[in-house]
Amino acid sequence: MKDKYIHASSTTSPTLPLPADGKQERRRRRGGLFSSLFNTLNPSKTEGNRNWLPTSLAVLLWAGLAYGGYAFAMHTLDKQQQAVDLRIAQVQKENEAQMQAMGEQITLVQDEMEKVASGLASIHEELQMTGETIGGTDKTKQALQERIDQLNKQLVELKTSLKKLEDAARAW
Template identity: 65%
Template sequence: MSDKFVRAQSTTSSTLQLPANGAQEGRRKRTGLFRSLFQTLVPSQTEGRKSPWPLIATIVIWVGLAYAGYAFAVHTLDKQQQYVNERFEQVQEENQKQMIALGEQLTQVQDEMKTVQDGLSNLEEDLQLTGETIGGTNKTKEALQDRIDQLNKQLVDLKASLKKLEDAARAW
């Protein structure tokens, strides 16, 4: 045979044989994610010159997304601040109304206490003036004592109410 022809081996096996050195030369070598991104953004000198527009478009999109996120956050925070301010003003108005109502109740209770005290002092004066004339009538003394006890009880209740109103006014 001549040197121009190469002998071919024929096998009965249905699989292909690997090269003799055992290396997989036809397979592409994988690189890491960041390395492949870097190679995409900055091509090596051996590759042909690529257009810069994909890189510019990517940067513009990222800047646009960042700005849109910032604008949305600012808008949301402004709306929340406005709601908080409105609610705060409403609470202040309600508190002011309640303070006015408590003040009115306090003056009413004080007026009632003054009328009760005036009634007690008038009753005591009447008792002193009539004490000598009444003398021995037990029914009149009991009736007067009952009235005094009722007025004293009413005075104690009014003092307790006044104390509660003053405590409530201090709490506000």
């Protein structure tokens, strides 16, 4: 009756262990990608002589991919360099056009400045002439004032003389 019952283990694992009948030990252990590549490149003596064709094809494929990546990168960089050179040339043309326009504007401003300078020079001359005229007028006014003063003195003298003559005429 004991054959009918299965002995349960007291583990908390939800899965039951599989019976080991030796199949697990007969399977070849598989390694990762790098260990497989290492074993491909360095076969052990126990594995025997391997064929050189897969190794050489892998190396050629790797070299082709590396060269293709390099060629693509160089092609892309050349295109970018051409685009940058083209943009630089465009900017230089724009700068030259702007420099010409600025040169023309500077020439116009210089012409206007020369006109303003000549106008200021003529105004300065006129102001000097006006100042001389005003100064001359002042001198003239002063001379006239002196003459008026002299005439006023003569008038006063004449009035006093006239008064004396009137007094003398009355006295007669």
